[in-house]
Amino acid sequence: xxxxxxxxxxxxxxxxxxxxxxxxxxxxxxxxxxxxxxxxxxxxxxxxxxxxxxxxxxxxxxxxxxxxxxxxxxxxxxxxxxxxxxxxxxxxxxxxxxxxxxxxxxxxxxxxxxxxxxxxxxxxxxxxxxxxxxxxxxxxxxxxxxxxxxxxxxxxxxxxxxxxxxxxxxxxxxxxxxxxxxxxxxxxxxxxxxxxxxxxxxxxxxxxxxxxxxxxxxxxxxxxxxxxxxxxxxxxxxxxxxxxxxxxxxxxxxxxxxxxxxxxxxxxxxxxxxxxxxxxxxxxxxxxxxxxxxxxxxxxxxxxxxxxxxxxxxxxxxxxxxxxxxxxxxxxxxxxxxxxxx
Amino acid sequence: xxxxxxxxxxxxxxxxxxxxxxxxxxxxxxxxxxxxxxxxxxxxxxxxxxxxxxxxxxxxxxxxxxxxxxxxxxxxxxxxxxxxxxxxxxxxxxxxxxxxxxxxxxxxxxxxxxxxxxxxxxxxxxxxxxxxxxxxxxxxxxxxxxxxxxxxxxxxxxxxxxxxxxxxxxxxxxxxxxxxxxxxxxxxxxxxxxxxxxxxxxxxxxxxxxxxxxxxxxxxxxxxxxxxxxxxxxxxxxxxxxxxxxxxxxxxxxxxxxxxxxxxxxxxxxxxxxxxxxxxxxxxxxxxxxxxxxxxxxxxxxxxxxxxxxxxxxxxxxxxxxxxxxxxxxxxxxxxxxxxxx
DNA sequence: TTGTATGCGTTATCAC
DNA sequence: GTGATAACGCATACAA
Numbered sequence: 152x153x154x155x156x157x158x159x160x161x162x163x164x165x166x167x168x169x170x171x172x173x174x175x176x177x178x179x180x181x182x183x184x185x186x187x188x189x190x191x192x193x194x195x196x197x198x199x200x201x202x203x204x205x206x207x208x209x210x211x212x213x214x215x216x217x218x219x220x221x222x223x224x225x226x227x228x229x230x231x232x233x234x235x236x237x238x239x240x241x242x243x244x245x246x247x248x249x250x251x252x253x254x255x256x257x258x259x260x261x262x263x264x265x266x267x268x269x270x271x272x273x274x275x276x277x278x279x280x281x282x283x284x285x286x287x288x289x290x291x292x293x294x295x296x297x298x299x300x301x302x303x304x305x306x307x308x309x310x311x312x313x314x315x316x317x318x319x320x321x322x323x324x325x326x327x328x329x330x331x332x333x334x335x336x337x338x339x340x341x342x343x344x345x346x347x348x349x350x351x352x353x354x355x356x357x358x359x360x361x362x363x364x365x366x367x368x369x370x371x372x373x374x375x376x377x378x379x380x381x382x383x384x385x386x387x388x389x390x391x392x393x394x395x396x397x398x399x400x401x402x403x404x405x406x407x408x409x410x411x412x413x414x415x416x417x418x419x420x421x422x423x424x425x426x427x428x429x430x431x432x433x434x435x436x437x438x439x440x441x442x443x444x445x446x447x448x449x450x451x452x453x454x455x456x457x458x459x460x461x462x463x464x465x466x467x468x469x470x471x472x473x474x475x476x477x478x479x480x481x482x483x484x485x486x487x488x489x490x491x492x493x
Numbered sequence: 494x495x496x497x498x499x500x501x502x503x504x505x506x507x508x509x510x511x512x513x514x515x516x517x518x519x520x521x522x523x524x525x526x527x528x529x530x531x532x533x534x535x536x537x538x539x540x541x542x543x544x545x546x547x548x549x550x551x552x553x554x555x556x557x558x559x560x561x562x563x564x565x566x567x568x569x570x571x572x573x574x575x576x577x578x579x580x581x582x583x584x585x586x587x588x589x590x591x592x593x594x595x596x597x598x599x600x601x602x603x604x605x606x607x608x609x610x611x612x613x614x615x616x617x618x619x620x621x622x623x624x625x626x627x628x629x630x631x632x633x634x635x636x637x638x639x640x641x642x643x644x645x646x647x648x649x650x651x652x653x654x655x656x657x658x659x660x661x662x663x664x665x666x667x668x669x670x671x672x673x674x675x676x677x678x679x680x681x682x683x684x685x686x687x688x689x690x691x692x693x694x695x696x697x698x699x700x701x702x703x704x705x706x707x708x709x710x711x712x713x714x715x716x717x718x719x720x721x722x723x724x725x726x727x728x729x730x731x732x733x734x735x736x737x738x739x740x741x742x743x744x745x746x747x748x749x750x751x752x753x754x755x756x757x758x759x760x761x762x763x764x765x766x767x768x769x770x771x772x773x774x775x776x777x778x779x780x781x782x783x784x785x786x787x788x789x790x791x792x793x794x795x796x797x798x799x800x801x802x803x804x805x806x807x808x809x810x811x812x813x814x815x816x817x818x819x820x821x822x823x824x825x826x827x828x829x830x831x832x833x834x835x
Numbered sequence: 836t837t838g839t840a841t842g843c844g845t846t847a848t849c850a851c
Numbered sequence: 852g853t854g855a856t857a858a859c860g861c862a863t864a865c866a867a
Contacts, residue, residue: 173853173854174853176854176855176856177852180852187852188852188853189852192852211859214858214861215859
């Protein structure tokens with residue numbers, strides 16, 4: 152009999168239906184709209200499901216219902232733990248709601264980001280979470296063509312009013328500059344992540360300079376050094392700043408990894424922190440907090456971004472309306488790496 | 494006409510076939526087995542694909558071909574950057590081969606691990622990568638029932654000869670103990686991650702004790718403190734060790750986060766490292782390496798595990814045979830946190 | 836080499 | 852409240 156289930160073959164709705172004495176349509180309803188089926192029938196179906204250890208074939212469901220309950224997250228990198236923690240929060244919130252997270256990294260290559268997005272669309276993901284507000288215009292065209300909702304994270308005020316969840320990176324840089332100016336610093340340096348394809352770093356640096364400009368100060372180009380987001384690269388960049396003359400008395404790094412790399416360079420060069428030079432980071436990671444001295448940094452809403460992104464994207468997938476723009480708070484965390492200039 | 498493509502509807506193989514003047518079967522072949530189709534037809538199909546910006550419907554393909562080209566990775570947590578970096582490597586290697594990575598975290602709850610696995614099977618993933626060699630027996634039953642290949646990572650010698658990629662955690666603990674014994678230490682402490690559901694930490698601790706036993710030494714139960722893998726919890730655990738008498742002169746932490754937490758406790762208590770006490774970690778993270786003094790640790794094959802897991806799982810999915818057991822090397826990295834006892 | 840026809844397992848649309 | 856049936860978009864056996 153075709154309805155028979157040979158051992159070792161996966162049980163299907165058909166087998167459940169047979170065992171419960173109903174049709175596959177009722178099995179489907181029992182699983183997806185339990186309230187529309189008679190309690191007694193419902194129980195029979197559930198018993199059959201349990202007995203056969205039936206697991207619905209999500210792929211077939213996706214084909215028919217045109218939704219896969221998978222969300223794609225495309226992030227720059229996990230080498231720096233930051234995006235990993237946001238993704239972690241995102242994944243947990245999604246799993247709670249029955250969604251799976253499909254993950255990809257583009258390593259700061261926006262062309263690759265486009266390709267990965269295409270690949271995930273092909274795999275059937277329903278919606279996307281990206282990092283940053285700026286992307287290849289073809290990315291948005293692609294998302295539009297395939298009708299995939301998305302959220303941009305780690306920034307606010309995305310171009311064209313696109314949905315986003317994050318905080319004001321510019322304001323973070325601005326506040327940090329205010330702190331250093333108040334301490335009395337006059338000569339500044341910046342260790343920045345590469346800024347193409349990285350609006351976070353760019354905004355942080357821009358806010359920093361804006362605050363200095365308001366105070367009648369500035370950062371000469373020679374005092375802005377770029378480094379990939381690794382300790383080694385940051386260390387080299389800081390060596391260049393230490394060699395500059397006049398040497399800056401305060402250095403803003405656009406994130407904690409760069410800041411700690413800068414601290415390493417100072418240690419090796421015998422430059423004392425904060426006596427000779429102040430250093431600041433952004434993101435308030437354990438890496439920075441546990442240094443000697445502790446790194447003054449900006450506490451960014453790492454986990455909250457993931458939570459909120461999940462909340463928003465699921466709401467939109469399920470037809471509920473949700474605020475499409477969320478600006479979360481940040482705050483400066485003062486530690487021993489900043490002090491008045493020598 | 495039904496063959497028509499109304500604007501804004503996704504192009505299907507049908508539309509490509511129409512435009513190229515072939516059947517959908519040929520479109521399928523052109524995409525999946527180009528060598529079996531006439532070069533001229535192939536070109537026409539490719540042109541049509543490009544013109545319509547056709548993206549195959551992976552979900553339909555999965556239903557028909559019974560493989561989704563998705564691999565699930567179920568890891569304990571991303572809070573500690575370690576598994577994030579392995580997962581990163583895994584994802585890159587998978588993406589290169591056209592596979593997508595579906596990610597979930599179980600937060601050291603093996604029951605949850607089972608549920609998540611079931612959820613991902615329902616979503617259609619073809620194969621799995623897990624962390625650790627020990628899991629709920631129902632997990633293996635589930636994988637077997639649904640015929641899903643898997644690889645266990647971060648350990649070797651998995652029970653029942655199950656496929657695994659990792660290194661010998663016990664040997665890592667053993668070598669670290671040898672280092673401390675050679676330095677002349679006699680009184681030891683352990684700050685360990687909770688060991689249920691965590692074979693890595695357990696093996697490391699066991700190897701450590703085994704080496705001590707060979708030297709006629711031991712660790713009293715009072716000198717073994719457990720802590721969740723956070724700086725704060727480790728700090729508290731270390732405070733308990735510092736209060737013990739006689740106080741240990743050397744402490745092994747089963748990973749770098751715990752070790753750094755222990756260092757924080759020492760700093761606050763005014764206990765000097767390494768003069769008063771030696772501390773060691775495992776994993777050789779930046780967090781440990783950048784402390785003052787630097788943390789002596791074990792360089793574990795973080796990235797290599799991800800690379801090899803991808804390699805093995807894809808090979809098996811594609812019917813090639815691959816070595817199912819891989820033991821990667823590790824090495825002790827000496828830094829300033831270890832010295833002879835006072 | 837190419838086309839025709841069927842079915843993958845589920846959900847949606849109808850009747851009943 | 853429930854059942855029969857037709858898709859969903861593609862890959863594949865088989866025929867040509």
